[in-house]
Amino acid sequence: MFDLIIRNIMNRKVRSGLTVCGIALGIFAVIVMGAMSENFHQTFERSMSVTSDKIRVFAESGVFGGGLTDDKVSDVLRVAGVKDAYGLLMTTFDEDKMGMTGKQILGIPPEKSSVALYPVELKAGRFLNPGDSYNVVVGNNIQREYKLQIGSKFEIHDKYFTVVGILDYTGSIFDNAVIIPLETAQDLYNVGDSVSYIFAVPDERVDAEILSKRIEFSVKGTSTLSPGELEVQARESFMIFSVITISSGLLAAIIGGLCVMNTMLMSVAERTREFGILKAIGAETRDILLLTLGEASVMGLLGGILGILVGTGAVYLMNSWLANTRIVLFLITPRLLIIAMLFALLIGALSGLYPAYRASKMSPMEALKHA
Amino acid sequence: MLEVVTELKRFKVPKEPGKEVDKKDWINKDQRVILQVENLSKTYYQGKIPVNALRCASITVRKGELLAIMGPSGSGKSTLLALIGTLEKATEGRVILDGIDLTAVPEKLLPRVRREKIGFVFQHYNLIPTLSALENVELSLRFSRVPKKEREERAKALLEELGLGDRLSHKPSELSGGEQQRVSIARALANKPAVILADEPTGEVDSKTRDSIVRIFKELSEKGQTILVVTHDPEVAKECSRVLKITDGIIKDN
Numbered sequence A: 001m002f003d004l005i006i007r008n009i010m011n012r013k014v015r016s017g018l019t020v021c022g023i024a025l026g027i028f029a030v031i032v033m034g035a036m037s038e039n040f041h042q043t044f045e046r047s048m049s050v051t052s053d054k055i056r057v058f059a060e061s062g063v064f065g066g067g068l069t070d071d072k073v074s075d076v077l078r079v080a081g082v083k084d085a086y087g088l089l090m091t092t093f094d095e096d097k098m099g100m101t102g103k104q105i106l107g108i109p110p111e112k113s114s115v116a117l118y119p120v121e122l123k124a125g126r127f128l129n130p131g132d133s134y135n136v137v138v139g140n141n142i143q144r145e146y147k148l149q150i151g152s153k154f155e156i157h158d159k160y161f162t163v164v165g166i167l168d169y170t171g172s173i174f175d176n177a178v179i180i181p182l183e184t185a186q187d188l189y190n191v192g193d194s195v196s197y198i199f200a201v202p203d204e205r206v207d208a209e210i211l212s213k214r215i216e217f218s219v220k221g222t223s224t225l226s227p228g229e230l231e232v233q234a235r236e237s238f239m240i241f242s243v244i245t246i247s248s249g250l251l252a253a254i255i256g257g258l259c260v261m262n263t264m265l266m267s268v269a270e271r272t273r274e275f276g277i278l279k280a281i282g283a284e285t286r287d288i289l290l291l292t293l294g295e296a297s298v299m300g301l302l303g304g305i306l307g308i309l310v311g312t313g314a315v316y317l318m319n320s321w322l323a324n325t326r327i328v329l330f331l332i333t334p335r336l337l338i339i340a341m342l343f344a345l346l347i348g349a350l351s352g353l354y355p356a357y358r359a360s361k362m363s364p365m366e367a368l369k370h371a
Numbered sequence B: 001m002l003e004v005v006t007e008l009k010r011f012k013v014p015k016e017p018g019k020e021v022d023k024k025d026w027i028n029k030d031q032r033v034i035l036q037v038e039n040l041s042k043t044y045y046q047g048k049i050p051v052n053a054l055r056c057a058s059i060t061v062r063k064g065e066l067l068a069i070m071g072p073s074g075s076g077k078s079t080l081l082a083l084i085g086t087l088e089k090a091t092e093g094r095v096i097l098d099g100i101d102l103t104a105v106p107e108k109l110l111p112r113v114r115r116e117k118i119g120f121v122f123q124h125y126n127l128i129p130t131l132s133a134l135e136n137v138e139l140s141l142r143f144s145r146v147p148k149k150e151r152e153e154r155a156k157a158l159l160e161e162l163g164l165g166d167r168l169s170h171k172p173s174e175l176s177g178g179e180q181q182r183v184s185i186a187r188a189l190a191n192k193p194a195v196i197l198a199d200e201p202t203g204e205v206d207s208k209t210r211d212s213i214v215r216i217f218k219e220l221s222e223k224g225q226t227i228l229v230v231t232h233d234p235e236v237a238k239e240c241s242r243v244l245k246i247t248d249g250i251i252k253d254n
Helices: A002-011 A013-051 A070-078 A110-117 A140-145 A182-188 A208-218 A227-270 A272-280 A285-323 A334-360 A364-369 B002-006 B020-024 B077-084 B107-117 B133-143 B148-161 B177-189 B207-222 B234-238
Strands: A055-059 A082-092 A104-108 A122-125 A135-138 A153-156 A159-167 A177-181 A197-202 A222-225 B033-046 B049-062 B066-070 B092-097 B118-121 B195-199 B226-230 B242-247 B250-253
Touching: A002 A013, A002 A285, A013 A227, A013 A285, A013 A334, A055 A208, A070 A082, A070 A197, A070 A208, A082 A110, A082 A182, A104 A110, A104 A182, A110 A177, A135 A153, A140 A159, A153 A177, A159 A177, A177 A182, A197 A208, A208 A222, A208 A227, A222 A227, A227 A272, A227 A285, A227 A334, A272 A285, A272 A364, A272 B107, A285 A334, B033 B077, B033 B226, B049 B077, B049 B092, B049 B226, B049 B242, B049 B250, B066 B077, B066 B207, B066 B234, B077 B092, B077 B195, B077 B226, B107 B118, B107 B133, B118 B177, B133 B148, B133 B177, B148 B177, B177 B195, B177 B207, B195 B207, B207 B226, B207 B234
Parallel strands: A104 A177, A135 A159, B066 B226, B066 B242, B118 B195, B195 B226
Antiparallel strands: A055 A197, A055 A222, A082 A104, A082 A197, A122 A159, A135 A177, A153 A159, B033 B049, B033 B092, B242 B250
């Protein structure tokens, strides 16, 4: 029966081709949007794994509200159950681009740099050491973009820093981080002893969620974000982003599905007499269903393969193009490819369902009378 | 269980004394009754108005008969054929083909009846335009799940027998009307049916081709194939072993 299905598709080359292109376009959108979502998802998961053991302490007025200073670090440290605490100053690297490139300056007390960044490892050099002032550790993407090596000079806010360490690729926000000593960062950006937030590391056997509430209660003027709360917050943002990207892809794919349905309905209408002949010579309802559904599914399959190939190619090209700007926007994963393929098949089969039903329910006599 | 349900033997007419099919009409092994139509009626509705396309038709056809069914347009000839061929459901009466009461066979099993017991030959040939002559003949064997090699061999042998051995790979559009009708006859014969139902098989062809088609039917009939031919053409009817005339849905002469 498969040879008949293929032949029927091939006999209507232009129409079948356009239908396959319609599905391919939808699957292309699923791949591109899905790849964006997958990249975001990976960055999110890795970032979470890097910072999941720490409680974030903010000024009550928020991260941009100011009011959080170095002395609060001592207050946090005094809270029972806090093993370690240190302030961080976070600001955008390229202020002229409004931080759109995702590059960040991270001011960290040098003696805490290895623990603050744990479990991120170094690709080369070392973390910041006490006494460092105009030394910098850069993330993997920054190193590649600026072609930095250990000992290279790197300009930040009109000052030259010496690269002492390069982070290994993490797939997280740290790939775009420029890490300098906290005091140098405070001087550079003229913020006094302000910090953006404090990282509080809980003692072992201490519940981070409870400790988070305790810090908030004990240190006046602060609010906290426990690892659990951060994850919930981040997941919500991720979900919204995913829903927007995936649904726009799905919408395109559904339009592709309607395209198949239209083609199949036209094809069934045109072949009414043919179905009558097939029934007269003994075709079973399942044979007619198989023929019609098979055609729709094969078109879905072809559209899926084409959409995945073109989508993957486009993602590769866009990633290559964006490589110069160090922005990684798309990530093709096996999961995404499988979902896109299954979706193409599902769309093909579902769109063929109604035309197939119509074809199988035709009365052979009525169908034979059809001009 | 499914096997039992799908078994057409369930609809075999029992061989009881007094039952016409088995007692009265069995003359000898070669001239047994293959088709019995009893009080068959078909009423259509045009809106709310009933139209009696066929009224209480009763016929008996023996194996190997070449029966012509004649009558004016709209007299019910094609309806009779469609009812025997299970393409339509009768309003009343019954059709017993090869011992099976077709009117009792459920809808689900009718494709099997059409495959195994009936072969259709249409006026407009009704070949699938995208398939070759060989593939068209193979088609009903395909639905019978006959293995590819066997169905190819059977289809090829039939086409060769009908003088189309050199036209196997030709599409219908590449064949003449007569050739297309011969392909259609080969397709009808593919499953070795109990009866061939031919609806105006010579309606679209010239007299020479008509004669060759009638000759094929006669040869098949002589070999024991039962054929019912609906025709307007007295030349065709003349060659048949018996002629049945229908007027206004009523069989006038049997």
